[in-house]
Every structure is written in C-alpha cells, then in structure tokens.
Amino acid sequence: xxxxxxxxxxxxxxxxxxxxxxxxxxxxxxxxxxxxxxxxxxxxxxxxxxxxxxxxxxxxxxxxxxxxxxxxxxxxxxxxxxxxxxxxxxxxxxxxxxxxxxxxxxxxxxxxxxxx
Amino acid sequence: xxxxxxxxxxxxxxxxxxxxxxxxxxxxxxxxxxxxxxxxxxxxxxxxxxxxxxxxxxxxxxxxxxxxxxxxxxxxxxxxxxxxxxxxxxxxxxxxxxxxxxxxxxxxxxx
Numbered sequence: 001x002x003x004x005x006x007x008x009x010x011x012x013x014x015x016x017x018x019x020x021x022x023x024x025x026x027x028x029x030x031x032x033x034x035x036x037x038x039x040x041x042x043x044x045x046x047x048x049x050x051x052x053x054x055x056x057x058x059x060x061x062x063x064x065x066x067x068x069x070x071x072x073x074x075x076x077x078x079x080x081x082x083x084x085x086x087x088x089x090x091x092x093x094x095x096x097x098x099x100x101x102x103x104x105x106x107x108x109x110x111x112x113x114x115x116x
Numbered sequence: 117x118x119x120x121x122x123x124x125x126x127x128x129x130x131x132x133x134x135x136x137x138x139x140x141x142x143x144x145x146x147x148x149x150x151x152x153x154x155x156x157x158x159x160x161x162x163x164x165x166x167x168x169x170x171x172x173x174x175x176x177x178x179x180x181x182x183x184x185x186x187x188x189x190x191x192x193x194x195x196x197x198x199x200x201x202x203x204x205x206x207x208x209x210x211x212x213x214x215x216x217x218x219x220x221x222x223x224x225x226x227x
Contacts, residue, residue, distance in 0.1 A: 004158075033215070042120070042204055042217030043159070056214060089157060103148045103164055103208045105215065110157035 002026065004108035006092050012114045018080040021111045025073070025094030031055075033105065034067055034077050035091040043091055049075060082115045089113070118143040120218035122205050128224045133195050137221045139205030140187040149181055149188050152204040154220065159204055162190070195225045 005024040013019050025032050030051050035043035046065065047057040051072035060067070064083070069075040079086055089112050093105040119142045129135055141149065148166045152159035163172040165181035165188060172179050176195075181188045192199055202220040 035217075040219070042122075042206075042219045044217070045215065048214075091158065103150060103215070104161050107158040107160070112157070 004092055004094055004106055006090075006108035006111055008111055009109060010112050010114075012116065013082055014116050015084055016081040018078065019082055019113060020076055020078045021090050021092075021113075023075045023077070023092030023108060025075070025092070026096075026106055028096065029094035029106070030072070030097045031095040032069060032075050033093040033095070034075070035093065037089045037091055037110070039088070046077070079113075082113075084115050087113055087115045118207065118209070118214070118216040120205055120207055120216050122203075122218035122221050124221060125219060126222045126224075128226065129195055130226050131196055133225075134191065134193045135195060135223060137190040137192075137203050137205075137223070138187060139190070139218055141205075141207045141216075141218075142186065143207045143209055143216065145210030146183065146186075147208045147210045150206045150208070150215075151179055151188070151190050152206065154202040154204055155200075162203075192223075195223075197225050197227055199223060200225045 032049045034046045037043045048055040049069040089110040092108040151162040168183040205218040
C-alpha cells in the first residue's frame with residue numbers, strides 16, 4: 001500500500017513570497033489533515049478535510065493560508081505571503097473512513113519550509 | 117481548550133537503560149490517546165489507548181492509560197540507539213476527528 005505522498009520535500013523562499021504544498025493521501029482515505037510543526041514543538045492542526053469538505057479550519061491563519069481538496073483526493077496548502085514565522089515542517093496525514101474504531105493517522109514525509 | 121503536556125521534554129540515556137515517558141492531558145469528551153515515534157519527519161504510529169489499565173505492548177515498548185488521572189506512560193526497556201527519536205503523544209475527542217499533540221519528548225540513546 002502506497003503511503004501519503006507530499007511534495008516538495010524542501011522549500012526555501014523569501015518573506016512575502018508565495019508557496020504551495022501538495023499532498024496525495026492513501027487511496028480510499030476520506031479524512032485528510034494538514035499540520036504545521038515548528039521546530040521543537042508538536043504538530044499543530046491547520047485544517048481537516050472530510051472528502052472535499054472542510055471539517056475544521058479554526059487554527060488556519062486565513063489571511064495568508066488557504067487549502068483545498070478538489071474531488072476529495074489530492075490537497076494543496078498555500079501560503080501567500082509568507083512570513084518568517086511560517087518556517088516549519090508541514091505535515092499531511094490521512095485516515096481511513098470511519099467504520100472501524102481506529103484513530104490512526106498516516107503521515108507523509110512532510111515539507112520543510114524555510115522563510116528567509 | 118484541549119491540552120497535552122509531555123515530560124520530560126528531553127532525555128539522554130545509555131543503551132540498555134529503561135525509560136518512562138509521561139503524557140498528561142485535558143480534553144473535552146476524550147476518545148483515545150495515541151503515541152507516535154518521530155525520527156526524521158513523519159510520525160509513525162505506536163499505540164492507541166482507549167481504556168484505563170489495559171497495557172498495550174509491542175516488543176520492548178509498552179504503554180498504559182489512566183483515564184481517572186488523565187495521563188499515560190510509555191515505557192521502553194533495554195533501550196537501543198535506534199530508539200533515539202521524538203515521542204509524541206496525541207489525544208482525540210469523542211468524535212475521533214480532532215487531534216491535539218503534545219510537544220514531544222526527545223529521547224537520545226547513547227551507545
């Protein structure tokens with residue numbers, strides 16, 4: 001079974017530039033999460049999708065961050081314009097459909113963003 | 117606001133030592149507690165705990181949950197250098213959709 005795919009793996013940009021990250025979840029996984037992990041901290045949820053609908057985006061800085069999941073499969077997270085404090089690893093995770101009692105999320109390798 | 121606290125934040129041991137990592141939480145409508153190991157980037161799943169007092173075990177790793185006192189421990193016996201990683205604790209709410217992560221414990225196992 002293929003895992004969660006993310007690209008790019010690394011990105012370096014200057015502040016005020018734009019950047020986009022892509023995630024392809026495990027086939028059949030209805031729920032998709034984007035997390036931001038700042039160095040030395042645990043992952044912080046940015047947005048959660050169920051199929052192509054947003055379930056929770058309460059912690060997404062909507063003035064600069066946006067995300068979409070067209071057709072309920074791939075997802076894109078965008079930052080425009082980037083700030084220095086956006087430097088972090090952006091993790092995508094997916095989860096199987098509910099029906100069994102599992103809360104296991106499967107994480108992608110992440111994208112390390114450095115904003116200069 | 118849901119909250120997860122882990123201790124210690126950092127730990128250095130020698131191979132063969134036994135370690136205990138702690139996780140305490142406050143969450144509305146608790147559903148499960150999960151432990152992950154994060155070596156480079158992607159956290160990998162270790163355990164999911166939902167019931168108090170039932171130990172989950174996998175090789176040298178074990179974990180138990182106390183829902184009354186709102187904490188969990190992760191034990192690693194006979195540590196190896198390959199156990200060096202950040203260990204993350206997360207809790208989910210009753211809908212099993214929202215996950216809150218703790219800051220992690222960075223474990224370093226020296227040869």
